[in-house]
Structure formats: structure tokens, C-alpha cells
Amino acid sequence: MEARVFDKKKLPSRHVxxxxxxxxxxxxxxxxxxxxxxxxxxxxGVATCWNEAAPCNISLMRxxxxxxxxxxxxxxxxxxxxxxxxxxxxxxxxEGMKSSLPSREVIADSVELTMRGHSYDGLVGMxxxxxxxxxxxxxxxxxxxxxxxxxxxxxxxxTFKGKDVTVADVFExxxxxxxxxxxxxxxxxxxxxxxxSAGACGGQFTANTMAMVSExxxxxxxxxxxxxAPYEFRDRFxxxxxxxxxxxxxxxxxxxxxxxxxxxxxxxxxxxxxxxSTNAGLHLPAIAHECGIKFDLFDVAEIFKxxxxxxxxxxxxxxxxxxxxxVGGIPLVMKTLxxxxxxxxxxxxxxxxxxxxxxxxxxxxxxxxxxRTADNPITVTGGVVGLRGNLAPDGGIVKVAGLKKLYFKxxxxxxxxxxxxxxxxxxxxxxxxxxLVIRYVGxxxxxxxxxxxxxxxxxxxxxxxxxxxxxxxxxxxxxxxxFCIGHVGPEAAECGPIAHLRDGDIIEIxxxxxxxxxxxxxxxxxxxxxxxxxxxxxxxxxxxxxxAQGVGPARDGAVTHPGGSAEEKTxxxx
Numbered sequence: 001m002e003a004r005v006f007d008k009k010k011l012p013s014r015h016v017x018x019x020x021x022x023x024x025x026x027x028x029x030x031x032x033x034x035x036x037x038x039x040x041x042x043x044x045g046v047a048t049c050w051n052e053a054a055p056c057n058i059s060l061m062r063x064x065x066x067x068x069x070x071x072x073x074x075x076x077x078x079x080x081x082x083x084x085x086x087x088x089x090x091x092x093x094x095e096g097m098k099s100s101l102p103s104r105e106v107i108a109d110s111v112e113l114t115m116r117g118h119s120y121d122g123l124v125g126m127x128x129x130x131x132x133x134x135x136x137x138x139x140x141x142x143x144x145x146x147x148x149x150x151x152x153x154x155x156x157x158x159t160f161k162g163k164d165v166t167v168a169d170v171f172e173x174x175x176x177x178x179x180x181x182x183x184x185x186x187x188x189x190x191x192x193x194x195x196x197s198a199g200a201c202g203g204q205f206t207a208n209t210m211a212m213v214s215e216x217x218x219x220x221x222x223x224x225x226x227x228x229a230p231y232e233f234r235d236r237f238x239x240x241x242x243x244x245x246x247x248x249x250x251x252x253x254x255x256x257x258x259x260x261x262x263x264x265x266x267x268x269x270x271x272x273x274x275x276x277s278t279n280a281g282l283h284l285p286a287i288a289h290e291c292g293i294k295f296d297l298f299d300v301a302e303i304f305k306x307x308x309x310x311x312x313x314x315x316x317x318x319x320x321x322x323x324x325x326x327v328g329g330i331p332l333v334m335k336t337l338x339x340x341x342x343x344x345x346x347x348x349x350x351x352x353x354x355x356x357x358x359x360x361x362x363x364x365x366x367x368x369x370x371x372r373t374a375d376n377p378i379t380v381t382g383g384v385v386g387l388r389g390n391l392a393p394d395g396g397i398v399k400v401a402g403l404k405k406l407y408f409k410x411x412x413x414x415x416x417x418x419x420x421x422x423x424x425x426x427x428x429x430x431x432x433x434x435x436l437v438i439r440y441v442g443x444x445x446x447x448x449x450x451x452x453x454x455x456x457x458x459x460x461x462x463x464x465x466x467x468x469x470x471x472x473x474x475x476x477x478x479x480x481x482x483f484c485i486g487h488v489g490p491e492a493a494e495c496g497p498i499a500h501l502r503d504g505d506i507i508e509i510x511x512x513x514x515x516x517x518x519x520x521x522x523x524x525x526x527x528x529x530x531x532x533x534x535x536x537x538x539x540x541x542x543x544x545x546x547x548a549q550g551v552g553p554a555r556d557g558a559v560t561h562p563g564g565s566a567e568e569k570t571x572x573x574x
Contacts, residue, residue, distance in 0.1 A: 011249070012119040012145070012574055013043040038077045042249050044242070045120040046071070046080045047111050047139075049132040054087035056129035056200040056207065059229045060152045066235035067124050067150065070242020076249070078242065079120060083110045085132045088477060089167055089201065093422070093454030098539075100131055101449045101475070102547040104286070105560050107135030108142060115143050116571055122245045126238075128152030128200050128229070130478070133210035134283035137219055140255045141290035144570040146248035147255050148241040148350050149219040151211040153229030154321035155199030160190050166202045168315050170194045171453055175461020178426055199229030203314030205478030208321045209276035210283060215330045216270040217287070218258040218349035222358050226325035244350060251352060254572060256291050256564070262344040264288050264295045265303055266355065269342050272307035272382025273333060273374070275316045275401030277478025278486055281384070282449075286557030292564030297395045297487065297555045301386020305514065307342060308377030309401055312370055315481040316383060316402025319370045327368035335362040340374035387485060389517035390525075391497050391507065394489030394555040396471065396516050398509075399480065406511035408469040408483050410435045411504045412518070416535070417441065418474070422455045425462070432467040435507040439498045440535055441474035442491025443558040447537055447548035453477035456484050469509055471516070473498055473554075485509060485516060487554040493534065494553070500528035 008014040016025045017039050029039050046067050050060040061082075068078035086103035090096070107127075115123060122145050125136035133151065140147035157164035170191050176182040182190075200207035214220035221244065224237035248254075264284055271280040281300050288295035311333055312318050324330070337343045338359055345356030364373070372378060383401030400406055410433045415421040421438050424430050436455075443449045452472060457480070459465050465482035473491035476484050490496030497518070501507075506519040539545045550560040564570075 008042065011042055011121040012572070013121045015574070016119045034077065041075055041077045042121040042246065043119070044071045044076045044078050044122040044124060044245055045115050046078045046124050047114070047136065048080070048082050048126040049085040049107065049128060049136070050082050051085055053085060054090055054129065055155055055195055055198045056087055057085050057152065059198040060126050060128055063150065063152060063234060063238045064126055066238035067126065067242040070239035071124070071246060074243040074246035076122070076246045079118065081114050083107050085129050088130045088206070088451060092451060092477070097450035098446050098448035098544055100451065101443070101558060102544060104131040104135040104138070105547065106543070107132055108138040111136065111139035112142055112571070115145070121145060122249045123147040124150060124241050124245050126150045126152060128207070130206035130210070130279065133207060133214065134286060137214065137287050138290045140219060141259050141287055141564070144254045144256050144572040146245055146253060147219065148221065148245045148248070149214045150238055150241050151214060151220065151225040153199050153227055153231065153234055154208055155195055155202045156197040156228055156230060156322055157202050157320050158194040158196050160193055164320065165190065165194050166314060166320060167194050168201070168203060168205070168457065171457030172461040175458035178458065179462050197230045202320035202322060204274050204276050204311070205315070206277040206279045209271055209274070209280050209478055212270050212274055212276065212330050213267040213280065213284070216334060217263045217267040218347055218355065219255065221350060222331050223329045226321065226329035228322045228325065247352065248350060253348070253352060258348050258350065259287065259291050260347065261293055261295065263347045264293065266343050266347060268300045268303035269307050269337060270333060272304040272384050273309060273337055274311040275309055275313055275383025275399065278384055278397045278399050278476055279478060281386070281397045281487060282475065282554060282557055286559050289557055289559045289563040292567065297386060297397065301395065301397070301514070304382040304384050304386055307382040308374050309379045309381065309383040310336065310372045310374055310377045312378060316399065323370050327370050328365045331359055331362045332365060332371055335359045336364065336371070336374045342374055385511045385514060387509070387511065387514050387516040389515045390520070391518045392488045392516045393497065394553060396485045396488040398483070398485045398511055400511050402481055403483065404466060408435070408509045410469065410507065412437050412501050412507050414439065414501050414503055418450060418452055418455055422458065425455055425458050428462065430468060432464065434468050436468055436470045437498065437501055438470065438472040438474060439492040441472060442493055443551040443554060444548050445491050445493030445535070445537065446474060447539055447544050449475050449554065449558060451475045451477045452484070453480055456480045456482055471498070471507070483509065488516070489554050491554070495529060495532055497525060499532055500525055
């Protein structure tokens with residue numbers, strides 16, 4: 001600890017601990033066993049997304065205790081609290097998936113409200129599943145109090161018939177089973193061995209993608225986001241995070257000092273270089289929005305276009321997060337990108353030093369093939385590509401990592417829900433060469449912009465993963481592979497072009513040129529739009545209804561409030 005805080009005159013917690021008028025407030029802290037000295041110290045919120053919904057989150061409460069020890073060792077007073085998580089693997093393939101993206105906003109909102117309500121001075125945020133990572137980082141940027149992010153860690157790979165497997169293999173096995181390529185017995189064995197430990201899905205799916213973002217953007221300590229959840233030495237990272245947040249409070253280093261436009265560009269670079277989840281194209285604009293920075297899907301796509309794809313990670317590649325960590329971790333990826341001019345090295349991080357300073361002593365590991373050097377990539381353009389055209393004026397996004405071909409042209413086959421498309425896939429009533437269209441599943445139309453992993457995985461399991469294409473105004477899981485384009489905007493519920501497609505319309509997708517178009521004239525689009533009527537959804541009250549009323553377009557991150565640009569004062573300055 002290089003700096004310590006003993007004076008609360010400028011800290012939020014002065015409003016609940018200082019002066020004779022706060023005697024009633026202090027009495028609550030005495031009731032919980034705090035001493036007068038602990039009440040005088042800075043208060044640090046230790047927020048976790050712990051729950052018993054899935055293995056992603058199950059180790060967070062244990063790790064939080066190590067964070068609290070670190071805060072206390074550095075003369076701070078930790079205050080632990082939990083928020084929700086909706087775990088996509090459990091929510092996938094049914095109505096529950098409509099809760100997933102809205103949960104990101106609830107996580108950010110609930111952390112904000114807890115911090116504001118109790119006037120905490122700093123935040124260590126701990127998350128383990130897809131939406132909880134960006135939700136926690138959004139809260140940090142919104143509040144702008146000194147903060148450190150901690151990822152709960154990835155799951156260990158399972159083993160099935162001598163090969164490493166992940167939950168994505170189980171989803172694809174459903175498709176294999178539907179065409180008789182895997183037996184009931186093998187499917188049962190696979191589902192029982194695929195997830196052998198605590199931790200988030202092991203491939204470069206959304207959780208590990210956003211974990212990588214946390215280091216690249218500067219909100220997490222180096223190496224902390226790569227260590228698997230079951231590794232007990234994660235406690236060292238957690239304790240260090242608790243100590244570090246106290247140093248950040250003393251130095252006055254805040255998230256918006258760290259999350260700059262350059263830092264967001266670094267984050268997008270690492271996503272593309274690792275063949276990360278297309279969901280990053282949604283979450284990076286949302287994080288930027290909290291800081292008052294314009295960084296939309298097209299800005300993300302520009303970074304993707306010029307970034308080499310270098311990390312051979314599932315679902316497009318061979319390895320999982322554990323393998324990457326053991327050959328050098330996220331800093332190994334960042335180091336080669338920095339050395340070859342793809343990262344901004346002058347960005348500040350939670351270490352108090354720059355990206356370049358953090359990576360100065362990282363040595364290249366030549367005895368591994370998980371990551372290539374940036375001058376010898378798997379492909380010269382990133383593993384994720386942005387698309388635009390008359391079918392997607394507000395853009396779309398596709399993961400090309402592992403794809404054998406980057407061009408597809410075929411007739412549309414339209415579905416107004418994922419369930420209808422999944423039924424067609426299950427019954428194999430689609431045809432090779434078709435472009436399956438799932439619409440009215442965007443942020444407003446879903447509502448909630450659900451993911452389509454059950455459908456895409458079933459297609460892959462049936463051997464049709466690259467024999468058909470799939471486009472949607474919804475999202476895809478980070479575990480999705482195949483020619484699958486998501487985030488198509490404007491969405492159907494907003495009278496976007498995707499709403500006016502009809503079966504048989506010829507769609508052309510060119511991931512090399514970055515285009516998504518349909519062979520229809522502007523006049524034909526206008527004629528069809530004149531006949532269009534909004535489709536009501538089934539949610540007439542409750543959280544999902546509320547989300548649909550306020551959510552913005554996917555291009556801007558599907559956010560629900562005006563963001564940092566509208567603020568006059570941040571919480572940290574109260």
C-alpha cells in the first residue's frame with residue numbers, strides 16, 4: 001500500500017458516519033460489530049453476483065471474503081452485498097432468455113442504488129456470468145468511485161471419450177441426438193461430465209470475452225481474469241484487489257480516468273484478437289455510454305476490421321480459458337498486440353500504472369500454440385466482424401473465427417420467434433442454402449433480445465452449421481458458431497428492414513466486405529413498410545415490460561437511461 005486515507009472530508013461515507021447528527025446512523029454499524037475506528041475508515045462496497053443458479057457464480061461468496069481481508073488490511077471497512085444474476089446457460093432456449101439482457105441493467109441499477117443508499121467510498125465488483133460482468137463494469141463507470149473488477153474465474157473443461165468438452169458441446173449434442181448421431185447413453189454421459197467444477201463456461205464465450213475486456217480496459221488487475229475459479233490462489237488476486245481499491249481511493253483514481261476512448265478501443269481489439277463473443281458489440285457501447293463516450297457498434301466494428309485474430313480458443317478454435325492462463329494468460333495476448341502496434345500502451349489501469357508499464361516484463365512464450373504473435377495471425381482480420389447494408393442500416397455482427405467461408409447467398413426463410421425456428425430445425429424442415437431469419441426478438445420486440453444458442457447449436461449438431469446462414473435482430477451466445485449474424489438493426493419491432501422480409505427474398509452476406517443486403521429495391525421496401533403493423537408482445541407488466549418501454553437500439557448498446565453525457569455530477573462527487 002503506497003497511499004492511505006484517514007480523512008473522510010471528501011468521501012461519500014462522511015454523510016453517514018461523521019458528526020453528532022449521524023449518531024443514529026453509527027448506531028447501526030455498532031449493532032453489526034464495527035468499532036469506532038472501523039466506522040471512521042473509508043467504506044468499500046464488495047458487490048458479488050453470488051447465487052445458486054449455476055456454477056458461474058457459486059464461488060463468488062468465498063472469493064469475496066478474501067477481498068474483504070484485503071480491504072481491512074489496507075485500513076478500509078468492507079461492506080459485502082449481493083445482486084442478481086440470470087445465467088444464460090440455464091435461461092437458454094425458452095422464455096427465461098428474455099430475462100438475460102435486462103438483468104444487465106438490473107445489476108448495474110441495484111449496485112448503484114446500494115452504493116448510493118449507503119454512501120460507500122469505493123467498490124470491488126465480482127461477477128461470474130455473461131451479463132453480470134458488463135453490468136458490474138457499467139455500475140463502476142456510472143458511480144465513478146474508485147473501483148476494481150474481479151472475475152470469478154472460468155470452469156475447468158470436462159472430459160468425454162478422451163477429449164476436452166464444454167457446455168457448448170452439450171448444446172450441439174442435442175442436434176446430433178436429433179439426427180441419431182449420438183445415443184441416449186452418450187448424451188447422458190456428456191451432460192454429466194461437461195461441467196466438472198465451479199466457474200463460467202470455459203470457451204471464449206461471453207463471460208471469458210468480457211473477463212478479457214476487464215483486463216484490457218484497465219479495470220481488473222493483470223492475470224486476475226484468467227485464473228480458473230477452482231484455483232485456490234485466486235484468493236491472492238482477490239485480496240490484492242481489496243488492497244488496491246484502498247490505494248485508488250487515496251490517489252483519487254476513478255473508473256472514468258481509466259475507461260477512456262483509447263481504453264475502449266483496446267478492449268475491442270482484444271475481443272477481436274481472441275475470437276470473442278459478438279455480445280461484446282453490445283456491452284462495450286453500454287460501458288462507454290456510462291462514461292459519456294460515444295462508442296457504438298460501428299466504432300467497435302472498425303476496430304474489429306483491422307485487428308488480427310491470434311488466440312485459438314473455442315468455439316472456433318481448440319483451447320479453453322484454462323489453457324490460455326497456463327501459457328501466459330491475457331497479458332500474453334495483450335503483449336503481442338502492444339508490441340505490434342495494436343494497443344494504446346499509455347492507458348491508465350487500476351494498478352496506477354499504464355498498460356505498457358503492466359506488460360513491460362511479460363515475456364513471449366514460444367513453447368505453446370494457444371496464442372500466435374500478432375504478426376503471424378490465424379487470420380489477418382479479427383474473429384468478429386461488423387456488417388452493414390440495406391438489410392441492416394444500423395449494423396449487424398458475426399463471429400467468423402473458425403468459419404471456412406465468409407460469403408453466403410440464399411433465399412430467406414422467415415420466423416417471428418426463436419421457438420418457431422427451433423421447431424423447424426428440430427424437425428429438419430429447413431433446406432440447405434437457406435438463410436433462416438429470426439425476427440421480433442430485438443431489445444424491444446423480444447422483449448429482452450434473447451440469445452439463439454439452442455437453435456444454432458442444433459444446426460451445428462445436425463451438420464448444417466455452415467450449410468445455412470441465420471440472421472436475427474436478437475443475439476447469439478458467445479458459444480455460437482456457424483454463419484450467424486446478430487444485432488441486426490433497426491429491429492423488426494421498430495419497423496426495420498428485417499420486418500419486411502418474405503420467404504424467398506435473396507439475402508447476401510459478405511463478411512469480407514462487411515455487408516448484409518437483400519435483393520429488394522427501395523421502392524419495394526417502402527411498399528412493404530406501408531402494410532406493416534406493430535406486433536404486440538405478451539409482456540404487459542413487470543420488469544420485462546418496463547425494460548421494453550425504455551430500451552434503446554442495439555447499435556448503442558441497448559441501454560435504458562441517458563448515460564454519463566447527461567450528468568451534471570457523478571455519485572463520487574456528492
